[in-house]
Amino acid sequence: MEYLIYLIIFAAKVTENALGTLRLIVVANGKKRIGAFLQFIIALIWITVTGVVIVGISEDPFKILFFAFGSGVGSLVGSIIEEKMAMGSNALNAIVDKTLEPQISLALREMGFAVTSIDAQGKDRERKLLIIVTSRRKRKKVVDIIEQIDNRAMVFSENLAAIVGGYMR
Numbered sequence: 001m002e003y004l005i006y007l008i009i010f011a012a013k014v015t016e017n018a019l020g021t022l023r024l025i026v027v028a029n030g031k032k033r034i035g036a037f038l039q040f041i042i043a044l045i046w047i048t049v050t051g052v053v054i055v056g057i058s059e060d061p062f063k064i065l066f067f068a069f070g071s072g073v074g075s076l077v078g079s080i081i082e083e084k085m086a087m088g089s090n091a092l093n094a095i096v097d098k099t100l101e102p103q104i105s106l107a108l109r110e111m112g113f114a115v116t117s118i119d120a121q122g123k124d125r126e127r128k129l130l131i132i133v134t135s136r137r138k139r140k141k142v143v144d145i146i147e148q149i150d151n152r153a154m155v156f157s158e159n160l161a162a163i164v165g166g167y168m169r
Contacts, residue, residue: 002060002062005052005063006062006063006066007066008049008052009049009052009053009063009066009067009070010066010067010069010070010073011070012045012048012049012070013049013066013067013069013070013071013073013074014070014073014074014077015045015074016042016045016046016049016070016071016074017070017071017072017073017074017075017077017078018074018075018077018078018081019038019041019042019045019078020038020042020074020075020078021074021075021077021078021079021081021082022038022078022081022082022085023035023038023039023042025082025085025087025088026038026087028088028159029087029088049067053067086135086136086137086139087136088135088136088159088160089133089134089135089136089159089160090133090134090135090136090139090157090158090159090160091131091132091133091157091158091160092130092131092132092133092134092139092142092143092155092156092157093129093130093131093155093156093157093158094129094130094132094146094153094154094155095120095122095127095128095129095130095153095154095155096127096128096130096146096149096150096153097125097127097128097150097152097153098119098125098126098127098128100149100150101117101128101130103149104130104145104146104149104150104153105117105130107145107148107149108130108132108142108145108146111141111145113132113134113138113142114132114133115130115131115132116130116131116132117129117130118130118131130146133160139157143155
C-alpha cells in the first residue's frame with residue numbers, strides 16, 4: 001500500500017509540473033483562458049497531493065522524496081512536451097554573405113516564407129541581414145535552407161509575443 005501512495009504522489013507531481021510548464025507557454029502565446037483552466041487543474045492536483053504528503057510526514061519521510069522527484073521529472077516532461085508542441089512564432093535573423101543573399105531569399109520565398117533583406121556591414125566585409133518571421137514548427141526548415149546555401153551564416157531567433165500585419169503563411 002505504501003508503494004501505491006508513493007507512485008500516486010510521484011505521478012501527480014509529474015502531471016502537475018508538466019501542466020505548469022505548459023501553462024506558462026500557453027499564456028506567453030496569448031491563450032489566457034486555456035492558461036486559467038490549466039491553473040485550475042494544477043491547483044486541484046497540488047492541494048490534493050500536498051495534503052497526502054503532509055499527513056503522517058514525520059512517520060513517512062519518503063513521501064517528501066517522491067514529491068520532490070516527481071516535481072523534477074514533471075518539469076523535464078513539461079519541457080519535452082512544449083518542445084514537441086512548438087507553439088508560437090519566431091523572428092529568425094540571418095547574417096549571410098552578400099553574394100549569397102539573392103539565392104537564399106529566393107529559396108525561402110519559393111518555400112512560402114516572407115523575407116526582408118537589409119544591407120549590413122560585418123567585421124571584414126559587407127553582409128546582408130535577413131529577417132524571417134515563421135512559426136516555431138518551421139524554424140528548423142528555414143535554418144536548414146540557409147545553411148545549405150551559406151554554411152557560414154549566423155542565424156539566431158527571438159520569440160515573438162504578438163504579430164500585427166505583414167505576411168505569414
